[in-house]
Amino acid sequence: MREIVSIHVGQCGNQIADRYWRLILREHGLNENGMPKDGSSVSANSNMEVFFHKVRDGKFVPRAVLVDLEPGVINRIETGEMSKLFDEGSIVRKIPGAANNWARGYNVEGERVIDQIMNVIDAAVEKTKSLQGFLLTHSIGGGSGSGLGSLILERLRSAYPKKKIFTFSVAPSPLISDSAVEPYNAVLTLQRIRDNADAAVILDNEALFRIAKSKLHRAPNYMDLNNIVALIMSSVTASLRFPGKLNTDLGEFVTNLVPFPGNHFLTASFAPMRAIASEGQVRSNFPDLARETFAQDNFTAAIDWANGVYLSACALFRGDVKAKEVEENMASIRKSLNFASYVPTGIKIGVAETAPEGFASSGLALVNHTGIAAVFERLVAQFDIMFDNHAYTHWYEGAGVPREKMAEARDTVADLAKSYRDAS
């Protein structure tokens, strides 16, 4: 069993959901309506219960809760190919929108909708036998994903104190910016992620753009970016869903990846990053695959690699890989990574038999690197410039988040950055 409930919040979270569930459906040999495809053997060979629950007519319904404060993206999912896939009872959408304001998502609009969301999540949890944890996808720069996402995290933690909570959090990019108040939203959300999540994979659109552009050899669009995120999310849970020699679950990831409480901010890499050609599978030999998996420019966040050390790393290989090859190649990769002096240079390794569709084999790396402090420091610096000049703060005060609370969040994130720097 070991079921996982996925929660997708806000525009970004639901766009990821769109790509992610397409991928998961294909991996499990299901069509867009959640029915097994004719002649597919995949479903027999995998643990469907992790992500789906089966209803009477043989349909598999995702254990997913979709939440948004504006109907746009969810409408597109509902009118698209997967219109019959999701349970309408587990879609929560409200009209007003959070207007890019964390405080509106957290207090004003969130207050009115959080109970419904928690009831829907409770109902999803009641359908599980032994729940392992939650995956939450959201962006931390916007309004709904950040503010409402924070509120959901807090309530989730208090309702399910012992379940693992994994977030996939899209952070504002250093250069591209969607809105002026992103640093406020991000800092306020990071505080909640630090306090309530077990692990957070930080993704940033600029890094994703860079990866997509250099590997796909064409101008990438948001679908490509979300596809990368979907591949990472699917790999994290692969060994729960498919048989393999080395199993890893969310709990094992957390134990291995988090050396100090609160320092649970990770970055991820997926390899091989290739455009899936229509004619066949992407094949790569294992040494190349392993090297690409741990290549610095393949990671999804703007990490300060030069001024930092690895605290921990996990790797999960899928598909056609041999245990002997894994052993040999990972030994040399281990040596090439700059680990903190007090950490034994172990890399937790998992292997699952089934690769994502279109790949013969694939690799996933999840690492905890102290260079992630750079992401927080940049956000705090941007926060300070606006905050010290009282710019835009009235929107937050007006929605019940006084300046003291904002300063408190800022200090939490600054401390977080410092604790990472100190750990180097």
Added chain:
Amino acid sequence: MDISLERQIASASRSVEEARRMSYNDPSRTGDLVEHISVLADLRQKEGDFRKAEGLYREALFRVQDLRKPDHELLAGIYSLLAYLYDRWGKMDLAAQFYEKALKLSEQHGFQDADKAATIKNNLAMIFKSLRKQEKAEQYYQEALDSFRALYGEENAKVASVYNNLGVLYYANLDVDRAQSMHEKALAIRQNLNGSDIDAADLSQTYINLGAVYKAQGDFQRAEECVDRAKKLRASANGYAPVARRSASLLLDRSA
């Protein structure tokens, strides 16, 4: 846990999910949904899961508030259900707050159901008593009493209950004389109720309370008489004998 309760909860939550699906496509079905939700919330409360019950009632509350055409009666109903939940949960401040909201709404829109409003007033008074706001408690008891008397006349079980509650309040304030007169009124009504309305537990409670009053006045003989009667009543009522814990808290008022 009680197996039948578990089964009831499972079927109620299925109904809620189905209703959620229906109202997702057709907002006019929200009324059904709210009904299913409050059934489930009531079961959750029986199960002792106050957090889930609260979440359910609050979902219902916001859904009703979002309706295009406001349904004040339904809204007031949910307010009072929430208040009752907080009351049982021991969150007295919140309970009082929501009861008052329900009352205000029913006064603004002049609901027909005066019985409900009077019951709310009685419950509010009990909450203020436990918050040690004696004056407010007394005021609400009086209002509840007036409403019940206007509705049903003097000879009524609900009127007797409020007399009883007022008596307990006065007793707690060391106002023994007024407590005595209240309990005597309650006794007079409870003794003379029609067969089906007689509640042996209520009646014996009144004897116990009266006994306490007489004892406080130093009239031990009458106090003992009252307690004896109460004991006999309890023994005759289906062999029901008060357990020790209950005896120790006999002066608690029973909810109306």
